[in-house]
Amino acid sequence: MIDENESGADTLRQETAEAAPEVAEHDGAAARIAELENQLAEAKQATLYAQADIQNVRRRAEKDAVDARAYAATSFARDILSVADNLSRGLAAIPADAREDERFKGLVTGLDATGRELDSVLSRHGITRIDAMGLPLDPNKHQAMMELASDEAPGTIVQEMQAGYMIKDRLLRPSLVGVAKKPD
Structure with a gap:
């Protein structure tokens, strides 16, 4: 009987030894699959962050372009305001009797029209x-x-x-x- 038990144990040991490479190979494959799944999840997350970043850059660029169009004339507008100030001061300095004098009436009317046109141009460009x-x-x-x-x-x-x-x-x-x- 001992021979049968020893013979059965030997058979079991032999079968286990033959299956060990398959089990080890399976465990290695499972570990590799888990590693690849982690890498895939990290790659997906990185892609989402990159897409969000690109979208933010695009929005910022669009806003900058809109602002550039809207406020491009800022320096010029500041400079032209001194012209408007001088014209207003000049018109305010004209005495009432000169406004009624026929010799100056055309000049005063032209200056008033110029002031109104300047105000209109400023207004058309969003300057109030x-x-x-x-x-x-x-x-x-x-x-x-x-x-x-x-x-x-x-x-x-x-x-x-x-x-x-x-x-x-x-x-x-x-x-x-x-x-x-x-x-x-």
């Missing part, structure tokens, strides 16, 4: 004048240059020394203003 008189001081749009004793509520704009302008939704130039303070 900031309202100031009688409004509370807004530090985002107005620059207080002095305080004046006034019956108005403190902080109310009572004098405008230089008009301010916006280009679209951005400040081009602040209004230079005098602000009311309580009388002494």
Whole structure:
């Protein structure tokens, strides 16, 4: 009987030895599959991040292009505002009797028309004048240059020394203003 048991154990050992390479090969394949699945998941995640990054860059570039078109004239607009200021000062300096004088009436009318056309051109390009008189001081749009004793509520704009302008939704130039303070 011992021979049969020994013979059965030998057979089992021999079968196990023959199957060991197959089991080892299977375990190695399973480990390789798990490794490849991890690499695939990492590659998918990296691809998603890259796609999101590309989309963000594209959106930023589109926004920059829109802003460039909208605000490209900012430097030119600032320079042309000094021309508008000088024209306004010149028109304001014309005395009332000269406005009625037939010799100057054509000149005054032409200057008024030029001022209106300049305002129209600025407006067409999104450049608008900031309202100031009688409004509370807004530090985002107005620059207080002095305080004046006034019956108005403190902080109310009572004098405008230089008009301010916006280009679209951005400040081009602040209004230079005098602000009311309580009388002494």
